[in-house]
Amino acid sequence: MISTRQLHYFVEIAESGSFSAAAERLFIAQSALSRQIKELESQLDTQLFERTARQPRLTAAGLAFLPRARTLLVDLEKAQRLARDVGHGVQGSLRLNHSSTVPLTGQLLSRLSGYLHDHPGVAMEIAQQSSEAQLVELADDRLDVGLLRLPVLRQHEGLNVVPLFEESLLLAVAGDHPLAGETRVGLAQLRDERFISIPHRQRGGLSYLSAELCMAAGFFPNAARVVSRKTTQLQLIQAGFGVALLPQCMQEIAPPSLRFVALTDEGCSSTVAIAYRRDAGPLVQQFIAHMCGPSQ
Template sequence: MTSVRQLRYFVDIADCGSFTAAADNLFIAQSALSRQIKELEQHLGTPLFERTARQPRLTAAGQAFYQRARKLLADLDKAERLAQDIGRGQRGSVRLNHSSTVPLAGLLLERIGAYLRDNADVSLEIAQQSSEAQLQDIAEGNLDVGLLRLPVLRQHDEVDVHPLFDEPLYLAVAAQHPRAQAACVHLAELRDERFISIPHGQRGGLSYQSAALCMQAGFFPRAAQVVSRKTTQLQLIQAGFGVALLPESMRALAPGSVVFVPLADEGCSTTVALACGRGQGEMLQRFVAALRGSAVGCGSLDQEQPAG
């Protein structure tokens, strides 16, 4: 089989115009260079050079081989540079998924945009996925970074969960709802309301946090006739099926006919967190640092309390 070394030797001889000049350029003995070319010609079954008294000339086979050999070496150099850049975290693709209740807006979108501007050779693959599925995919190596809401009920040894920032919760109601005009509401006043988001027994996230706050106020949220844990809950609220406790960032997604009413109780907030696998490469480390706000020149919103 033709070796990369033989290809480089062959191309260098053709470029230099002589075995002597090529040997000097390659810092090897001319006899070693000649031996490698002879082995290459034997492998190919045809001479590549016409040996003359003055200088070697490419045969017809040598000329055809020369064009392909140069291209192969150029492609190999590109592949090596690409691998080195990816290894240094300068190129590649990051798989990022986010919960439906963590919209890529505001500060998150700003930091993603800033990272991409500083890393033009890195691309993002973004999709929406439940928190539990994100953690599972990260643990199995099928996902790089996840954005979700705490609490996380299922822990994975291979996954770190970093709190990013807190944001207030609001009561989201249809514009025609009796509480839509209220300056604020207490959770205890929502005892008889129908909630379109009810927690699953083995899942955390926003619905779990909302139920926990309602239980602190003395009741468990009553389920509406139609429930959803996705962004479709905004449409359900708009249609008057029920109410929900939603984070401030979802106001940007809400139609004008959905009203966000402030909650009067203390502690009505939710935490956005970042999940990632352990033992990341440099590119992922930089991306995670950018989202956590720990990159140079960024103020950090990370509470530096990794869980999981």
């Protein structure tokens, strides 16, 4: 089988014009160089050089073979570089999903932008998905990274769920709601309100946390006539169907007519986490290190 070394030697002789000059540039003995070229010619079953007293000349076969040999060496170098970059986590494709209450704004967007700027060889496919569904996709190896909001109800073997940051929860109401003009409210004041986000018995996330906080204040949230666990809840609040406890980051994507009111109760905060497989490859591990590193 033809070796990379033989191709490299052949191109070097053709470009330098002599076996002796090529041997000097390659730092090998001329006899060893001649032996490799003879083996290459044997593999090809044709002569590549006419050995003359003055300089070796390429045969017709050698002239035809030279540009292809150069192309093969260039392609091999590209393949080696690609393998090395992928192996070191600087090239490849990432599948990333985020929950509806973890919009790609603020510090998340800044870190994602910084990562992609520093890694031009990485492409990213992003979609929206519930926190619990992300964990299932990760466990089945159909997803690389998940951005979700704690708590999650189901634990999956082989996954890491790492907290990224906490942010305050705020009361979101329509602009004409009686509480819209308040600067701070207590959860107990929401006993008779209708909540457009009610926890699902098989899902954790923000609605689950909101219900826990309300129960700690002495009541379970009343369901509005129309409920949603998606970003459409912002439109439902704007339309006056009900209220919701939302993380501070949601202000950045909310309609301008919505009002966000601070909560006086302790513990009214929510945690954003990043999830990935423990056996993830270098590309994912490098991305996780970037996202979990010190703030830029």
